[in-house]
Amino acid sequence: MKTPSLSTIILALALAGCVSKNSAAPTQASATPALPSSVSAGSAVTHGHLLLSTSKSTLATEGRDPAEFPAYVAQLKDKARQQGIDDATLNTAFNGVHFVDRAISADRNQPENKVTLSEYLGRVLTTAKIQQARDSLQQYRAQLAPVSQRSGVQPEYIVALWAMESHFGNIQGREEVISAISTLAFEGRREAFFTRELIAALHIIQQQHIAPGDLQGSWAGAMGQNQFMPSSFLRYGADGDGDGRIDIWHNTADVFASTANYLTKEGWKAGGSWGREAILPVDFVPEMAGLKANQAKTVGEWQKLGVRLTREANLPDTQQKAWIIIPEDSPVRAFMVYDNFRTLLRWNRSWYFAISIGMMADAMSQ
Template identity: 45%
Template sequence: MLRSFVDRRLTGLLAAAILLAVAGLSEPAAAASQSFEQWLAGVRTEARARGVSDRIFDAAFDGVQPIPRVIELDRNQPEFRLKFDEYLGKVVTAGRIATARRLMAEHAALLDEVSAKYKVQKRFIVALWGIESDFGRITGGFPVVAALATLAFDGRRGAFFRKELLLALDILQQGHIAPADMKGSWAGAMGQNQFMPSSFHAFAVDHNGDGHKDIWGSLPDVFASIARYLARSGWNDDITWGREVELPKGFDGKLVGLETKKPLSAWQSLGVRKAGGGDLPGRDLRAAVVEVTQRNAGPRHFVAYENFEVILKWNRSTYFAIAVGTLADALDAR
């Protein structure tokens, strides 16, 4: 899959930055060649062709103009990158762990049901929910259609955001949410699991059977949509995500990275050990060794299993994937 703005939406901003970086090459700004009203007329024509009614279109764009704050956030993302220790300290806090434990117990029956259906451990569902939106508390206050229209009209990544805008209009046409209630991040990520419209169409679920895929207000739909995303992305509920390890002195740095995968027994023979010095697990899972840098200490290393790479499909950030795993580990009852 929004304190100060950075603190409240740290993860969402990092996710948006990564998403924007892979969205496509820059395009000439649309504003240089046409007015917003002219541009919007073209969007209306395209929306009509895919079945979006004028009634829905007019409701979605009622009073909409480009939002300067969205452009500011897009243009002025922080130039520095947080180091891993700083990031983890903000994202996986003692308070968030305590809340996650309480909510996992409170919603145990529903989570058990979703977990069994999609074969995804419930602790990972809760971890993603917690990190993406602080368990639904912070989902973003921007009108999604206006934010996406702003970014599409701006043109730097116009084709990508125009596609997401049209997909958002499809969601409205299908009646999953009212136009006034479609709120999200400045980059268009929506709901308690922060799906872009394209992810909504691919993975959102009407788990409670009320006819709406409501990732904004329905926990059954939120949990099932998270689980379906992971399941369809290759999740294996028979394993975890990875674990922290220590590397021996003189370890070949060329072996660090997702490109090199070996059975745990092979890493063991190369001197890799659990954090604290114990032997690696006896189960011979294939894994890569990944590294993260810290501002206040040396690098940390982790063996990453196949589920780690599934989390990366959600958000292409090693920090994010390790944070999700770390929070999920804190919820492991074993």
């Protein structure tokens, strides 16, 4: 999954931010995007960073002593050499590497406040953001059209992810990725994961997609306008303008192509919808809701069980496979979702996030 988003950190004081686009399985319990992926906008929060007060205690009282960090970096370099990273890359990438205490603080102190789906959507799907998304869809239509034709991913979904992950490229995070990821690997709770991400980041530098000094992102290493983790960059990054480089920091052609490539490789059904809000019958059995394979039914079967959609336009084929989800474990709001919703969850495992992307895409189409 694409690990560590804009909605993630913009709402960090109310929602739990974590790395989206990773390998964790989607869960209903996650009300917010999983580790920072693709978010600021205030003195308390900046995209990809949780600006929380730093505890007076150090890692020496909780785990590894920060004084051991330089020796640990030397070990990371040895591991990187074994993975094909040359010394020239190591020397430039680790020049000025430092312990990032705020990365540890942010990772350990992610807010756990819960909000309802309606509260979440009210914050991330503002009238102003939807209008900016519509304007961007028109502004970049010439770039988006060929990407959509090749991938089958509708332009509205590409723009919606761009909007949520980095507020249309404006909030990408300013942390030095090599230092941040090295620090999180050193901290040890997810050492193997962050070590893999570090080596992936070094491959990005070695392949000359970006200069080491420009490799910036969130405190957890999510990078660029679509907030890819380094491993996702290597797996899904695409050269949208044919210049031989993949620049998701500055080049919207590459951003759009990479976003579409991610969704396509993760199973996007060309031209398909994500889902629709639904009305459940009073006798609906809650255990029927969920995204497991054995909980899928055709749209026609759901309709026979009394499930109705709140909007009657553009109904899917009655033979289309669908699931019913109830994000808040109560019949307050329910949705009938399709395969593309499950693909959005591979980008970010939060049900709230995936619903917001679908709704923003729908709003742009209206």
